[in-house]
Amino acid sequence: DQQVKQNSPSLSVQEGRISILNCDYTNSMFDYFLWYKKYPAEGPTFLISISSIKDKNEDGRFTVFLNKSAKHLSLHIVPSQPGDSAVYFCAPRYNFNKFYFGSGTKLNVKP
Amino acid sequence: SQTIHQWPATLVQPVGSPLSLECTVEGTSNPNLYWYRQAAGRGLQLLFYSVGIGQISSEVPQNLSASRPQDRQFILSSKKLLLSDSGFYLCAFTGQGYEQYFGPGTRLTVT
Numbered sequence: 677d678q679q680v681k682q683n684s685p686s687l688s689v690q691e692g693r694i695s696i697l698n699c700d701y702t703n704s705m706f707d708y709f710l711w712y713k714k715y716p717a718e719g720p721t722f723l724i725s726i727s728s729i730k731d732k733n734e735d736g737r738f739t740v741f742l743n744k745s746a747k748h749l750s751l752h753i754v755p756s757q758p759g760d761s762a763v764y765f766c767a768p769r770y771n772f773n774k775f776y777f778g779s780g781t782k783l784n785v786k787p
Numbered sequence: 788s789q790t791i792h793q794w795p796a797t798l799v800q801p802v803g804s805p806l807s808l809e810c811t812v813e814g815t816s817n818p819n820l821y822w823y824r825q826a827a828g829r830g831l832q833l834l835f836y837s838v839g840i841g842q843i844s845s846e847v848p849q850n851l852s853a854s855r856p857q858d859r860q861f862i863l864s865s866k867k868l869l870l871s872d873s874g875f876y877l878c879a880f881t882g883q884g885y886e887q888y889f890g891p892g893t894r895l896t897v898t
Contacts, residue, residue, distance in 0.1 A: 682830075708885050719793075719877050719889030720831070765830060767887070773819055773838060774846075775887060779830035 679703050680768060682778035690786050695753040697781045699766035702747060706768035710775070711740060711751050714763045723764075724751070756785045789814035793878045793890030800897055806851075806865040808893050810878030813859065818880040820861040821887065822853055825875040837861060873897045 681700045689695045699709075707728045712720035726733040726740045726749065733740050739752045753760055763780045770776065790813045800806060812818050822834040833846045835853035843853050850869060854862045861878055878890040 710886065712887075717875075717892065717894065719879070719892050720887075722886040722888070725886065767831075769885060772885075773836060773844075773881075774833065775821070776833065777823070777831035 680766060680776045680778040682764075682766060682781050684781050685779070686782040686784070688784045688786060689756050691758055692755045695751075695756045695760065695783055695785065697751040697753075697764050697766075697783065699749050699751075699778055700747060701749075701766075701768055701776075703768070703770060703776075704744075704747070706770055706776075707772075708769040709740070709742060709749050710767045710769065711738075712765045712767055712777075713760075714765060714780070720765060753783075756783075758785045758787050761785045789880075789882055789888060791878060791880055791888055791890040793893060795893060796891065797894045798896070800868050800895065802870055802897055803867045806863070806868050806872070806895070808863040808876055808878075808895075810861040810863075810890055811859055812861075812880045815859070815880070815882040817858060818882050820855060821879040821881075822861065822863050823877040823879065825877065827874070831877065835863070868897045870897050 679702050710725040711723040713723045714720040724735050724738045726742050742749045763782045765777050765780045767775045767777045793810045821836045823831040825831050837855045851865050876893045879887040
């Protein structure tokens, strides 16, 4: 959906380094922003989220930052591990029921 | 615990044939239910969502339809498949929280 854009289709980083995945959106009414991780031929799994009233949420190696004025969020993974290699989707929520997914960024963490 | 089942895992159907994909959820009551499609190399497109029995919201006009005959059952159907219906179909639900939980998906190939 064009309301959510992940402009980098792929990202390659070295093990131990930081991975930064970006997501831009246009709808100011999104109230929650979720990140999902997906392996091929499987359903996405929930990773981390952030409320629109916050600007940062941290969970272990994963941190999500939200810049509402820029309508931009990012997912930081530190340190990156080979098992993090997957496709990552950002998925803002609208009106309590609807989720819009970006096109995804394929992360490759090289050993 | 909450679980979601989706079948079949793969399906090959000729153009013009009917379709029925089923999804069931366990361990939660009155969930919101969703059908998504992921075309090759694309993100997840929301097709239908349901907030209760018999309540279906359609996001994309097409030759697909959805039904919710029971609280924890969601069915995706088509009377006549098109080549463009090929893709990876995912069922998901939200329970008490806002995170979506996805099923394993169905790979549909229309020939």
